[in-house]
Amino acid sequence: GxxxxxxxxxxxxxxxxxxxxxxxxxxxxxxxxxxxxxxxxxxxxxxxxxxxxxxxxxxxxxxxxLQWKEHAMTFNMRQETNATANVDGATYSEFNFPEFLPAPLNGIVAILGNNDMLSWDEKIKFAMALLPAIVQGQKYVEECDQYTWTEWCQKQGVPDRVNDEVFIAMSKA
Incomplete structure (x- = not known):
C-alpha cells in the first residue's frame, strides 16, 4: 500500500x-x-x-x-524431539545459512546442517524435490504455478511432517 x-x-x-x-x-x-x-x-x-x-x-x-545479520532461522520445538540446544527449559533448533554461499545454495547447506528437525531421509527427499527448481530456474517455477505449496510438496514426495513443522511454521513467522 x-x-x-x-x-x-x-x-x-x-x-x-x-x-x-x-x-x-x-x-x-x-x-x-x-x-x-x-x-x-x-x-x-x-x-x-x-x-x-x-x-x-x-x-x-x-x-x-539496514543492519545485515547472519541469516539463521530458529524454531521452538516440541519437547519430545532430540534437539540438543536447551535454553530455560525450552528446546530450540536452528537453520544456519552460510554467508559465503548465494541462495539457494545457502539454503541447501542450512537444511543439510540441521539434524534436530529433519532426518536424513527427509533431507534427501526435499533436496531431490528442489533440484528441478535449481536446474531449470524460473521456467520450472512458472510451470508449478498451478500447484499450491502443499500440493507441490505432496507431488514431489516431501513428507507432510516437513511441510507442517518446518515450512508452514516458517511462512507464518
Missing part, C-alpha cells in the same frame, strides 16, 4: 491510502503503546537478493540504515 502510494505520487498522482488499523503499514509497521514502548512488525526474513526492495530503500534514502 504505502510503497504503491509512493510510486503513484512519483508518477504525479495523489493517492489516498486506507488502513485497516490505526497505524500505517501492513507487514512492516511501528507504533508506540500507551506506556510509550515501541512495537515493531516486519519481514520475517529479508535477503539482499530482493532488488525491488533494495531499490525502494535507496529511493527513500534509508539504505544506510
Amino acid at each position: 504505502l510503497s504503491c502510494a509512493k510510486y503513484l505520487t512519483d508518477a504525479g498522482f495523489r493517492p489516498t491510502v486506507y488502513e485497516a488499523r490505526d497505524v500505517l503499514g501492513g507487514k512492516v509497521a511501528a507504533w508506540k503503546d500507551k506506556d510509550g514502548d515501541w512495537y515493531e512488525t516486519g519481514l520475517h526474513i529479508f535477503f539482499g537478493a530482493y532488488p525491488n526492495m533494495l531499490k525502494l530503500f535507496e529511493e527513500l534514502g534509508i539504505e544506510d540504515r
Whole structure:
C-alpha cells in the first residue's frame, strides 16, 4: 500500500491510502503503546537478493540504515524431539545459512546442517524435490504455478511432517 502510494505520487498522482488499523503499514509497521514502548512488525526474513526492495530503500534514502545479520532461522520445538540446544527449559533448533554461499545454495547447506528437525531421509527427499527448481530456474517455477505449496510438496514426495513443522511454521513467522 504505502510503497504503491509512493510510486503513484512519483508518477504525479495523489493517492489516498486506507488502513485497516490505526497505524500505517501492513507487514512492516511501528507504533508506540500507551506506556510509550515501541512495537515493531516486519519481514520475517529479508535477503539482499530482493532488488525491488533494495531499490525502494535507496529511493527513500534509508539504505544506510539496514543492519545485515547472519541469516539463521530458529524454531521452538516440541519437547519430545532430540534437539540438543536447551535454553530455560525450552528446546530450540536452528537453520544456519552460510554467508559465503548465494541462495539457494545457502539454503541447501542450512537444511543439510540441521539434524534436530529433519532426518536424513527427509533431507534427501526435499533436496531431490528442489533440484528441478535449481536446474531449470524460473521456467520450472512458472510451470508449478498451478500447484499450491502443499500440493507441490505432496507431488514431489516431501513428507507432510516437513511441510507442517518446518515450512508452514516458517511462512507464518
